[in-house]
Every structure is written in C-alpha cells, then in structure tokens.
Amino acid sequence: MNWLTLIGLLAATCTTISFLPQAIKIIKTKHTKDLSLGMYLILTIGVFLWSVYGILIDDLPLVIANTTTFLLTATILILKIKHK
Amino acid sequence: MNWLTLIGLLAATCTTISFLPQAIKIIKTKHTKDLSLGMYLILTIGVFLWSVYGILIDDLPLVIANTTTFLLTATILILKIKHK
Numbered sequence: 001m002n003w004l005t006l007i008g009l010l011a012a013t014c015t016t017i018s019f020l021p022q023a024i025k026i027i028k029t030k031h032t033k034d035l036s037l038g039m040y041l042i043l044t045i046g047v048f049l050w051s052v053y054g055i056l057i058d059d060l061p062l063v064i065a066n067t068t069t070f071l072l073t074a075t076i077l078i079l080k081i082k083h084k
Numbered sequence: 085m086n087w088l089t090l091i092g093l094l095a096a097t098c099t100t101i102s103f104l105p106q107a108i109k110i111i112k113t114k115h116t117k118d119l120s121l122g123m124y125l126i127l128t129i130g131v132f133l134w135s136v137y138g139i140l141i142d143d144l145p146l147v148i149a150n151t152t153t154f155l156l157t158a159t160i161l162i163l164k165i166k167h168k
Binding site for chain 1 (some may be wrong): 089091101108109114120126127
C-alpha cells in the first residue's frame with residue numbers, strides 16, 4: 001500500500017468513526033441540549049446523498065464509509081429528537 | 085449539469101455547511117457540555133487528512149470542501165476546549 005492510499009484510508013476511517021463517541025455519550029447521559037438539530041439534519045441528508053452518489057458511480061469504499069457514517073449520524077439525530 | 089454531478093455537489097454542500105449551525109449555537113450559548121470532545125478531535129484530524137489527500141491527488145473540489153469543513157470543525161473543537 002502506498003502513502004497516498006494510506007492517507008485516504010486513514011482520513012475515511014477518522015471521519016466515519018468520529019461520530020461513535022458522540023453516540024455513546026448521548027446513550028450514557030441522555031443529554032442532547034447543546035447539540036444542534038440543524039447540524040444533524042443537514043449532515044444526515046448529506047451523508048445519505050454521498051451514499052446514493054457512491055452507488056450511482058459504483059464506488060464501494062464511498063458506499064461503505066458513507067453508509068456507516070449515515071447509521072451513526074441518523075442514530076444521533078433520532079436521539080436528539082427523542083431527548084429534546 | 086447532469087443528475088450525478090448535482091447529487092455529488094448537493095452531498096458535498098450538505099456535509100460541509102452542516103457544521104455551521106453547531107458553531108453558531110455554541111457562539112450564542114457558550115454551552116458545549118453535551119458535545120463529545122473525542123468526536124471533534126477525530127473528525128478534525130480526519131477532515132485535515134482529507135484536505136491533504138485532496139492536495140496530493142490534485143483534486144480542487146475535495147480540497148475546497150474539506151478545508152471549509154476543517155475550519156468549521158476546528159472552530160467547534162477550540163470552543164469545546166475553551167468552554168469546557
């Protein structure tokens with residue numbers, strides 16, 4: 001694996017798993033007051049569109065990374081609405 | 085512009101601007117307790133790596149989208165540390 005692929009993989013891993021600690025924090029505390037509803041609405045739509053784009057251009061890494069991110073941001077969005 | 089490009093552009097716009105309402109909310113309220121520090125640390129590193137990747141593969145849209153996102157997530161990260 002060359003340096004370029006490694007940087008790309010590391011970037012994709014970071015931006016995908018980053019939402020996991022936020023989801024865990026909300027599940028533990030049930031507090032979401034400081035989180036922006038607008039952010040998670042727009043972000044979840046955006047990540048969903050990236051997944052659709054990945055399917056349309058037949059790019060498996062794009063689909064996997066964005067579908068995983070979508071599941072996490074959608075979970076945070078649902079928790080934000082639930083614990084409003 | 086075809087449908088595919090439109091979906092990609094819409095996806096990039098959403099995932100980039102989504103962090104703006106969160107930054108504005110913190111600037112207004114100064115409250116960041118419910119935000120995960122781990123999330124913004126990992127996310128900011130990830131978006132920075134995407135910008136580096138974009139520069140290395142000479143992809144201007146990737147550089148523009150990720151540099152903008154980086155500025156927003158880094159701002160939220162600094163505010164999270166400041167108003168801890």
